[in-house]
Amino acid sequence: MEQLPKTQTIALREKLIGPSCQLFFRKDPLKIVRAKDQYMYDERGDAYLDCINNVAHVGHSNPSVVKAGCDQMSLLNTNNRFLHDEIVICAQKILSTLPDNLEVCFFVNSGSEANDLALRLAQIHTGNKDIIALEHAYHGHLTSLIDISHYKFNLPGGVGQKEHVHVAPCPDSYRGKYQDTQYSKDELGYLYAEEVRQICENVKNKDQGVCAFIAESFLSCGGQVIPPKNYFEEVYQHVRNAGGLCIADEVQVGFGRIGRHWWAFQHYDIKPDIVTMGKPMGNGHPVACLVTTREIADSFFNTGVEYFNTYGGNPVSCAIANAVFDTIERENLREKALVVGEYLLDSCQMLAKKHKCIGDVRGCGLFVGLDLVEDATSRKPNKKCAQYVVQRMREEHILVSADGPECNVIKFKPPMVFTKENADEVVLTLDRILKEVRHKEQLDAKIKSLQSQQAPVTVEAHTSKDHRPRRTIFEQTIKSI
Amino acid sequence: MEQLPKTQTIALREKLIGPSCQLFFRKDPLKIVRAKDQYMYDERGDAYLDCINNVAHVGHSNPSVVKAGCDQMSLLNTNNRFLHDEIVICAQKILSTLPDNLEVCFFVNSGSEANDLALRLAQIHTGNKDIIALEHAYHGHLTSLIDISHYKFNLPGGVGQKEHVHVAPCPDSYRGKYQDTQYSKDELGYLYAEEVRQICENVKNKDQGVCAFIAESFLSCGGQVIPPKNYFEEVYQHVRNAGGLCIADEVQVGFGRIGRHWWAFQHYDIKPDIVTMGKPMGNGHPVACLVTTREIADSFFNTGVEYFNTYGGNPVSCAIANAVFDTIERENLREKALVVGEYLLDSCQMLAKKHKCIGDVRGCGLFVGLDLVEDATSRKPNKKCAQYVVQRMREEHILVSADGPECNVIKFKPPMVFTKENADEVVLTLDRILKEVRHKEQLDAKIKSLQSQQAPVTVEAHTSKDHRPRRTIFEQTIKSI
Numbered sequence: 001m002e003q004l005p006k007t008q009t010i011a012l013r014e015k016l017i018g019p020s021c022q023l024f025f026r027k028d029p030l031k032i033v034r035a036k037d038q039y040m041y042d043e044r045g046d047a048y049l050d051c052i053n054n055v056a057h058v059g060h061s062n063p064s065v066v067k068a069g070c071d072q073m074s075l076l077n078t079n080n081r082f083l084h085d086e087i088v089i090c091a092q093k094i095l096s097t098l099p100d101n102l103e104v105c106f107f108v109n110s111g112s113e114a115n116d117l118a119l120r121l122a123q124i125h126t127g128n129k130d131i132i133a134l135e136h137a138y139h140g141h142l143t144s145l146i147d148i149s150h151y152k153f154n155l156p157g158g159v160g161q162k163e164h165v166h167v168a169p170c171p172d173s174y175r176g177k178y179q180d181t182q183y184s185k186d187e188l189g190y191l192y193a194e195e196v197r198q199i200c201e202n203v204k205n206k207d208q209g210v211c212a213f214i215a216e217s218f219l220s221c222g223g224q225v226i227p228p229k230n231y232f233e234e235v236y237q238h239v240r241n242a243g244g245l246c247i248a249d250e251v252q253v254g255f256g257r258i259g260r261h262w263w264a265f266q267h268y269d270i271k272p273d274i275v276t277m278g279k280p281m282g283n284g285h286p287v288a289c290l291v292t293t294r295e296i297a298d299s300f301f302n303t304g305v306e307y308f309n310t311y312g313g314n315p316v317s318c319a320i321a322n323a324v325f326d327t328i329e330r331e332n333l334r335e336k337a338l339v340v341g342e343y344l345l346d347s348c349q350m351l352a353k354k355h356k357c358i359g360d361v362r363g364c365g366l367f368v369g370l371d372l373v374e375d376a377t378s379r380k381p382n383k384k385c386a387q388y389v390v391q392r393m394r395e396e397h398i399l400v401s402a403d404g405p406e407c408n409v410i411k412f413k414p415p416m417v418f419t420k421e422n423a424d425e426v427v428l429t430l431d432r433i434l435k436e437v438r439h440k441e442q443l444d445a446k447i448k449s450l451q452s453q454q455a456p457v458t459v460e461a462h463t464s465k466d467h468r469p470r471r472t473i474f475e476q477t478i479k480s481i
Numbered sequence: 482m483e484q485l486p487k488t489q490t491i492a493l494r495e496k497l498i499g500p501s502c503q504l505f506f507r508k509d510p511l512k513i514v515r516a517k518d519q520y521m522y523d524e525r526g527d528a529y530l531d532c533i534n535n536v537a538h539v540g541h542s543n544p545s546v547v548k549a550g551c552d553q554m555s556l557l558n559t560n561n562r563f564l565h566d567e568i569v570i571c572a573q574k575i576l577s578t579l580p581d582n583l584e585v586c587f588f589v590n591s592g593s594e595a596n597d598l599a600l601r602l603a604q605i606h607t608g609n610k611d612i613i614a615l616e617h618a619y620h621g622h623l624t625s626l627i628d629i630s631h632y633k634f635n636l637p638g639g640v641g642q643k644e645h646v647h648v649a650p651c652p653d654s655y656r657g658k659y660q661d662t663q664y665s666k667d668e669l670g671y672l673y674a675e676e677v678r679q680i681c682e683n684v685k686n687k688d689q690g691v692c693a694f695i696a697e698s699f700l701s702c703g704g705q706v707i708p709p710k711n712y713f714e715e716v717y718q719h720v721r722n723a724g725g726l727c728i729a730d731e732v733q734v735g736f737g738r739i740g741r742h743w744w745a746f747q748h749y750d751i752k753p754d755i756v757t758m759g760k761p762m763g764n765g766h767p768v769a770c771l772v773t774t775r776e777i778a779d780s781f782f783n784t785g786v787e788y789f790n791t792y793g794g795n796p797v798s799c800a801i802a803n804a805v806f807d808t809i810e811r812e813n814l815r816e817k818a819l820v821v822g823e824y825l826l827d828s829c830q831m832l833a834k835k836h837k838c839i840g841d842v843r844g845c846g847l848f849v850g851l852d853l854v855e856d857a858t859s860r861k862p863n864k865k866c867a868q869y870v871v872q873r874m875r876e877e878h879i880l881v882s883a884d885g886p887e888c889n890v891i892k893f894k895p896p897m898v899f900t901k902e903n904a905d906e907v908v909l910t911l912d913r914i915l916k917e918v919r920h921k922e923q924l925d926a927k928i929k930s931l932q933s934q935q936a937p938v939t940v941e942a943h944t945s946k947d948h949r950p951r952r953t954i955f956e957q958t959i960k961s962i
Contacts, residue, residue, distance in 0.1 A: 001556070003566040012569035016576060017561075018587040018773075020781045020788035024562040031564035034556045040563075053559060055791060061555055070551040074542055075482070075515045077765030078534060080498075081505040082521075083512035085484040088493035095497060106499040109590040109767040110792060116623050141790055142597050143625040157784030279791055284558030286590040286767040286792040292499075300501045303638030307501035309622055310536060310760055311591060311767035 002043045006031045024052075024401075025394060035060030038415045038422060040399070049398045049422055054413035057255055057280030058327040065283045068323035069316055077316045080107065081308070086318035093325045094289060097262040099271045104297035106290040107313030111251030111278025112140030114290045115214070117307075118274045119144055121292060122212035122245045125299040130203045132196060132213040132239065135170040136222035136405045139214060139249055148214065151221050151405075164211075166199045168192070170219060170405075171227035174360045174371055175379055185228050192227070193234030200242035210244030212274075217264030220252040223404025224369025224411055226362055232268040245296070248272035251288070255280040256328050257416065259338030259365030267364065283324050287317035333416040334365075341365040344412065344423040351427055355434040357385050368412040371404070381406035385437055392433045398426055483524045487512045505533075505882075506875060516541030519896045519903060521880070530879045530903055535894035538736055538761030539808040546764045549804035550797055558797045561588065562789070567799035574806045575770060578743040580752045585778035587771040588794030592732030592759025593621030595771045596695070598788075599755045600625055602773060603693035603726045606780040611684045613677060613694040613720065616651040617703040617886045620695060620730055629695065632702050632886075645692075647680045649673070651700060651886075652708035655841040655852055656860055666709050673708070674715030681723035691725030693755075698745030701733040704885025705850025705892055707843055713749040726777070729753035732769070736761040737809050737897065740819030740846030748845065764805050768798035814897040815846075822846040825893065825904040832908055836915040838866050849893040852885070862887035866918055873914045879907055 004012070009031060013023075023029040030048070032040045037059040040048045050056070058065060072086065080087055091105040108114050123129065131148050133139065138151040146152045146159060150167050153159045161167065169177040171192035178191045196213065203210050213235060219225035236246045248265040254277045258264050265272055273296060278288035300307070311317065328334060345363045348370055352358035359373030372389070374380040386402040389410055393400050403411050414422070485493070490512060494504075504510040511529070513521045518540040521529045531537070539546060553567065561568055572586040589595050604610065612629050614620065619632040627633045627640060631648050634640045642648065650658040652673035659672045677694065684691050694716060700706035717727045734745040735758045746753055754777060759769035781788070792798065809815060826844045829851055833839035840854030853870070855861040867883035870891055874881050884892050895903070 003570065006564065009564045009566055009569055012573065013564060016569055016572035016584070016586055017794070018585050018778050018781065018788060020778070020784075020786070021561060021587065021794070022787050022789070023564065029564050032557060032559060033565075035559060040557075040559070056559065060559070061557065066551070066554045069554055070547070073547045073550055073766075074544075076513060076521075076542065078513060078516060078521070078537065078541070080502060083487065083490050083494060083504065083510050084514075085490055088490055088497055089484065091497035092493065103497070104499050105497055106502065110594070110790070112594070112790075113591070113623070120624050120627075141788060142594070142623055143601050144623070146601075152786060155784075155786050157786050282792075284792070284795060284797070285554075286795075286798070297499050297501070300499065303501075303636075305501070305633060305636050305638050306503050307499060307622060308503070309591070309593075311763075311765070313498070313502070314765060314767075316765070317767070 002031070002033050006043055024399075025391070030394075037417050038419075047397060048394075049425060051412045051414040051418070051426060052399045052401050053415060054252060054257065055279045055284055056415045057257075057283050058324055058331070058333060059415045059417040062283055062327060064327055065320055065323045068319045069285060072316045072319035075315075077314050079308075079310055080313040084315045084318070086315045086322060087313045090313075090318040090321050090325075093322060094277075094291060098275065098291060101271050101293050102275060102291045103294045104292055106292075106307065107318070108288045108290065108309050109286045109311050109317075110140070111249075111276060111288050112142045112145055113309070113312070114251065114276035114278055114288045115139045115249060116142050116144050117290050118214065118247045118276050119148070119212065121274060121290075121296055121300055122247065124303060125296045126209060126211050126243055126245060128209040128211035128243060129164045130166060130208055130210050131164060132166045132168055132199050132210060132244070134215050134219065134222065135167050137170070137216065137219065138221040140251075166203070168196045168199055170222050170225060171231050172219075172223065172225045173228060174362070175381070186230055189228035189230035190234060192231055193238065196235045197238040200238050200244070204242055210239055210242040212245045212247050213239040214247040214249060216249045216251075216253060217267065218253045218258065218364065218367055220411075220413070221403055223371065223409040224362060224367065226267075226364060229268065232265070232270045236270050245273040246270070247274045247276065249276050251276055251278040252413070253367055255324070256334035257337060257365050257367050257413070259334055259341055262334070264364075264367075281324060282317060282320050285317060285320045286311070287321050328416070331417075337365040337416050340418055340420055340423060341368065343420050344368055344426070347423055347427040351431055351434075354431065357382055357434060357437065363412070366412065366414055366416060366418060369404075370410040372408045372410065381408035383408045386410055388437060388440060389430065389433055392436065393429060396429045396433070398429055400426075483512070483514050487524055505880075506872070511875075518898050519900075528878060529875075530906060532893045532895040532899070532907060533880045533882050534896060535733060535738065536760045536765050537896045538738075538764050539805055539812070539814060540896045540898040543764055543808060545808055546801055546804045549800045550766060553797045553800035556796075558795050560789075560791055561794040565796045565799070567796045567803060568794045571794075571799040571802050571806075574803060575758075575772060579756065579772060582752050582774050583756060583772045584775045585773055587773075587788065588799065589769045589771065589790050590767045590792050590798075591621070592730075592757060592769050593623045593626055594790070594793070595732065595757035595759055595769045596620045596730060597623050597625050598771050599695065599728045599757050600629070600693065602755060602771075602777055602781055603728065605784060606777045607690060607692050607724055607726060609690040609692035609724060610645045611647060611689055611691050612645060613647045613649055613680050613691060613725070615696050615700065615703065616648050618651070618697065618700065619702040621732075647684070649677045649680055651703050651706060652712050653700075653704065653706045654709060655843070656862070667711055670709035670711035671715060674712055674719065677716045678719040681719050681725070685723055691720055691723040693726045693728050694720040695728040695730055697730045697732075697734060698748065699734045699739065699845065699848055701892075701894070702884055704852065704890040705843060705848065707748075707845060710749065713746070713751045717751050726754040727751070728755045728757065730757050732757055732759040733894075734848055736805070737815035738818060738846055738848050738894070740815055740822055743815070745845075745848075762805060763798060763801045766798060766801045767792070768802050809897070812898075818846040818897050821899055821901055821904060822849065824901050825849055825907070828904055828908040832912055832915075835912065838863055838915060838918065844893070847893065847895055847897060847899060850885075851891040853889045853891065862889035864889045867891055869918060869921060870911065870914055873917065874910060877910045877914070879910055
């Protein structure tokens with residue numbers, strides 16, 4: 001529970017923790033002291049509806065996950081150089097959800113560790129170095145991953161593009177290089193895949209082979225993008241023709257979030273060579289996994305270099321992952337994600353008809369994005385509106401975030417226990433906030449005009465905190481739109 | 482507890498887990514189902530005295546650590562984009578043990594993640610690329626760390642030495658490039674440091690600056706090596722003159738293991754620019770940390786690139802680390818490590834007088850190594866003897882390991898609750914096993930001679946498992962040597 005006054009927590013945080021580790025709502029950060037299911041509670045006991053935490057997958061403080069962790073912690077927590085049942089049971093569960101070619105697991109502590117190992121395996125297996133990744137993609141915080149994450153290396157202060165890294169356009173049909181205004185869905189898939197083929201060709205022309213193509217199956221930081229149906233199938237063929245492996249990064253989108261399937265790559269007719277998984281796997285506990293083929297695992301083994309990961313696959317991490325897995329099954333969370341996700345998507349699409357600033361609504365299961373624009377024709381990204389929405393939603397005690405290359409896509413990736421009632425609350429509040437946007441624009445114009453007269457002006461009306469209990473909003477007629 | 486018969490666990494492990502993840506005692510691995518303090522228990526309830534697990538620092542299944550983890554898990558586990566007290570309290574505790582120049586913490590999930598970040602910070606702060614590391618050093622399993630870990634990249638199937646990596650000789654006074662038979666301790670420190678100066682010179686001659694020097698303060702995988710007193714002081718000067726940062730890797734040796742100090746670098750008169758810590762920090766839970774100066778943290782911040790580590794510094798990890806910290810203090814574990822470590826060291830030195838195969842006994846606190854040799858004059862490493870000792874100790878239900886470039890150094894790095902009685906048991910058993918060694922050599926010679934006559938021979942006497950309860954050994958007169 002709370003041990004320090006919030007002001008002191010803030011002061012210590014600023015003084016003692018690396019400033020590159022940024023807080024949500026930096027100017028007025030949230031202090032969260034407990035959380036349950038899809039709600040987080042601040043130090044005053046105020047509840048926030050959590051639409052951000054894709055890690056708290058089966059709900060914050062899920063009792064069966066907590067119990068599994070506590071029971072195992074009291075018994076044993078050691079490294080995987082000793083035999084233990086939880087690790088092999090966890091591997092069995094994971095492999096039961098995957099295509100037959102994926103047979104071997106490596107347990108690690110984070111999605112980043114899994115992706116780093118994926119690149120290492122690909123280099124060892126193919127003997128090649130060149131990596132193809134997507135524009136705006138993010139694959140983790142480690143050196144090897146920052147190098148391939150356009151989302152990071154391409155920032156003004158970023159490390160820039162290394163020679164062995166190739167960036168293919170993001171297969172975003174709405175605001176990518178090729179758009180749905182000019183091409184059919186199938187054409188878009190082919191065109192975006194063709195870009196990857198061209199990169200493979202260029203690599204081959206330098207008498208080199210491709211090492212790997214890595215992509216999130218649905219692109220999260222890239223702006224909640226769902227690639228066209230035929231895209232990955234085409235890409236995988238091109239990459240394999242060039243000698244490369246295909247890596248599906250399921251760290252953000254896996255474990256049933258998309259509803260219909262356990263893994264987002266199963267939305268496509270493909271069989272990756274390596275799948276990496278993380279975030280939701282431990283419901284907050286640091287555990288992650290890489291799954292690959294026997295052949296690739298053997299290539300690694302044949303180097304004679306042992307792989308030892310101190311905490312990877314320890315009994316507590318695996319007991320927790322097993323409990324997460326069982327909870328998804330027992331509580332039918334994939335089916336729920338599908339039903340509630342469809343409902344949220346439909347409601348957002350209705351909202352889009354009312355508010356022209358919603359340019360695109362896309363999603364699958366509880367992976368949903370709203371692409372905010374200045375106008376529907378130009379599709380010019382409206383970052384300002386997105387920032388306003390995120391801030392105002394927080395004031396209404398709903399946590400959402402904005403992402404994508406232009407920071408204009410409102411992301412929904414809530415815990416899987418999110419309900420239709422939660423979806424109603426979100427959409428209703430969003431409706432109200434988007435109505436304010438026009439008023440806000442008018443007000444801003446007024447402030448500017450006043451400021452030009454040198455008079456100091458403070459406008460509190462739309463930026464002050466609203467501490468009405470969440471329920472008062474909830475109680476409004478949810479069918480009003 | 483046990484859910485599958487051991488044979489099935491083995492079969493599933495072989496089938497489902499990457500073969501590069503190796504088990505201890507591969508031919509007959511241990512299945513451990515619970516552990517308490519310094520003891521691990523197999524599926525039959527047999528106890529093993531644990532001299533291997535430097536991670537289970539305050540004792541396996543330590544009740545206050547387990548309680549802290551369980552309490553926090555039931556309340557909240559989320560990322561550090563929200564304010565939380567545990568992370569700032571943890572930072573306060575860590576910083577209170579360090580020199581004043583080290584002011585800023587970054588929380589991560591593993592020692593590997595900490596070391597990767599250390600290299601990244603050093604590159605950003607200095608603008609340089611060249612890394613100096615030590616011969617036989619190991620800094621983690623990530624791509625960037627395998628590249629600088631001579632222990633890994635130099636293996637027959639390893640990735641080889643990259644251009645930006647420079648390897649300085651291990652400052653091992655017993656079997657390194659310069660030895661105590663020819664030089665005084667001070668001379669050894671200067672000579673080994675001079676090797677680093679020469680590397681700095683070579684880097685400067687290529688019109689480049691040094692990025693960083695990274696070393697474990699005491700070398701663990703390198704063979705339990707304690708560098709000469711003046712070594713690091715000299716090295717740090719050379720590295721800083723060449724524009725580089727000095728990174729102290731305390732992942733294996735930190736958190737009071739050496740007794741007198743919290744961190745092994747404090748054995749020397751130095752102030753590192755970056756300190757990394759991991760393994761013991763969470764007593765098995767995946768948590769690790771990097772501490773650096775304000776200036777270096779600011780250089781990273783000034784790139785404008787955010788650092789986000791999903792689980793790094795989460796409330797559960799920090800609550801656990803805080804409980805580990807408090808347990809070390811409350812139970813005076815540093816003082817105990819010092820007293821018991823001295824006692825173990827003394828006993829081993831007495832043993833060395835009896836057994837000529839013990840070439841060197843070295844250590845500090847509960848970080849102890851026995852360098853086994855063929856004879857005292859040649860100091861030729863005796864890997865075979867070390868392997869025999871490890872195997873036989875396991876049969877006597879004592880877990881030790883062998884490491885070092887020649888795999889001939891018996892390592893002791895037990896949980897810090899290890900007692901004098903445990904030390905007696907270890908030394909007594911070791912005494913008995915070393916007596917067997919000569920007998921074994923005679924037997925081996927006999928087998929060879931028999932085999933040359935083409936007769937199939939099975940010798941079970943010294944390799945069969947000994948399931949006497951640990952106590953029967955214990956009860957022998959411990960003062961027999």
